[in-house]
Amino acid sequence: MKKLYTLLFLGAALGIKAQSVPSTYAADFKLVWAAATKYYKTDKTGECKALDSKQFKQECPCKSSFQNAQVSQLVIDKDEVLNHHVVFDGGSSKETALATLRKFIDATKPLLPPKFKESKTIDMGYADQNAYKVEYDSEVFAEVAKKPSLVFGIKEKDGKYTVDILVMAPVFTFD
Numbered sequence: 001m002k003k004l005y006t007l008l009f010l011g012a013a014l015g016i017k018a019q020s021v022p023s024t025y026a027a028d029f030k031l032v033w034a035a036a037t038k039y040y041k042t043d044k045t046g047e048c049k050a051l052d053s054k055q056f057k058q059e060c061p062c063k064s065s066f067q068n069a070q071v072s073q074l075v076i077d078k079d080e081v082l083n084h085h086v087v088f089d090g091g092s093s094k095e096t097a098l099a100t101l102r103k104f105i106d107a108t109k110p111l112l113p114p115k116f117k118e119s120k121t122i123d124m125g126y127a128d129q130n131a132y133k134v135e136y137d138s139e140v141f142a143e144v145a146k147k148p149s150l151v152f153g154i155k156e157k158d159g160k161y162t163v164d165i166l167v168m169a170p171v172f173t174f175d
Helices: 002-014 025-037 094-111 141-145
Strands: 056-060 071-077 082-091 116-122 130-136 149-157 160-168
Touching: 025 082, 025 094, 025 160, 056 082, 082 094, 082 149, 094 116, 094 130, 094 149, 094 160, 130 141
Parallel strands: none
Antiparallel strands: 056 071, 071 082, 082 160, 116 130, 130 149, 149 160
């Protein structure tokens, strides 16, 4: 976390400008978060299709979406967990992407219920090898698993960076 803030400070000093968070982000996030708390049961609008992806097995049509996103889709990951996968432009440098990532994390935190905490973990699937997770803060796994969570990261392809966000449904569901 300290490294990310240091990069942001240096980026500001060097004139690195982050991409902006769309003005519709807060409203879009609230709708997707509400759907996630219900395990996206009322958000799916049809049959899921298989995906040829290392990260996701299927994509599903859904009601909710993020405007101004490059990708906004409901997906099922390899562990059978439903996620809303969102991809925003992160710019043409890693520093710009990290600054943009921080803007999205900071824009999201005030929209969450109390007791959600950010942490950083190593994840080789991201351009800086870090995933920034926001999840319910509890020592009891069952409590954490009953709440939606978020994973933020940056990816790079052909010199272009993106900010990837996963809004993950709870692992434990009770009908």
